[in-house]
């Protein structure tokens with residue numbers, strides 16, 4: 001279903017023809033920049049009393065002029081849909097974002113049936129997001145309670161939320177189990193569950209094989225220094241932040257289904273929020289990921305050389321300890337992860353974008369949704385700009401967050417190693 005409407009900008013009084021596609025959720029907040037003057041226009045659809053839709057406007061008003069067909073192309077045209085990337089261009093009757101997505105899925109799949117199955121999968125994930133969309137605050141409270149003192153309250157709230165008896169135990173391993181069950185349940189639409197499960201099996205196998213003094217010392221050290229719990233806390237904060245970004249992440253989730261999707265190949269729009277709201281999120285994700293790599297490196301060194309601090313020799317030089325590794329920049333860290341047990345999707349970690357944002361060498365065009373960044377910015381001479389779409393940027397956030405979630409399971413497994421192996425009375429007495 002779609003609604004067509006001509007909106008008049010409150011700032012420049014320019015007219016824009018808009019087509020709003022409906023998602024399966026009650027409140028649908030759209031926003032976009034006026035094509036004439038780039039001022040922000042916000043439209044919220046409220047579908048709580050069907051078949052009526054209530055519209056609320058901010059920064060614009062619906063045109064009072066006579067109803068006309070958009071096909072006269074008198075005004076600039078903007079397609080809007082929360083669930084799909086939306087192409088720029090002229091109004092074409094019938095080419096709604098939903099129809100375009102359905103055609104694209106069929107065209108990039110081996111058969112129409114496969115395309116339809118992908119669309120069904122996308123809808124299923126969106127329904128999961130919709131289901132919890134009015135419980136966002138509750139989700140954030142539960143995540144916050146985990147790091148507080150009252151573990152009983154945390155477990156009770158998780159149990160109520162999942163509608164599941166989690167038993168009375170307040171042992172750390174059971175508190176941890178409640179946390180990861182909760183996260184898996186809520187954040188399922190963002191991950192590939194099968195991949196996460198096989199990774200957890202792989203980590204368990206590796207830690208069991210490595211069990212012994214060097215791993216014991218490593219785990220004790222990262223627990224005693226508070227490194228592991230601080231890292232876990234910072235990971236948890238990102239889960240809350242990602243939940244706040246679920247609306248602009250929807251079109252990015254859709255891109256999972258496009259076989260061979262490449263950045264910056266398709267000019268497409270996100271129909272809600274903007275780059276400014278999320279630029280720090282990517283930076284924060286990369287920062288936490290960079291710290292998670294310390295765990296990856298320690299275990300990699302143990303596997304290959306039996307010593308947490310033994311790094312490979314790179315270009316005739318090496319690092320004397322894991323502390324030295326932690327002082328390296330992100331791109332340098334990758335070099336020391338030789339033949340790594342954990343397969344990092346290097347494509348998703350774009351240090352140029354990250355650095356450009358961190359140094360404020362970035363500009364955003366609200367109308368075209370193009371982010372220009374300057375990897376060599378900060379010099380007197382102008383430097384060449386690189387470009388990505390806001391949609392691609394949200395996709396980078398999504399894929400980088402998957403890395404955070406994967407390695408958050410490593411954090412979990414190392415805590416279990418402490419609780420179940422190092423704290424095991426039989427083992428302690430050895």
Ligand SMILES: [Zn+2]
Pocket residue numbers: 009010011012013014034035036037038039
């Ligand atoms: Zn305007």
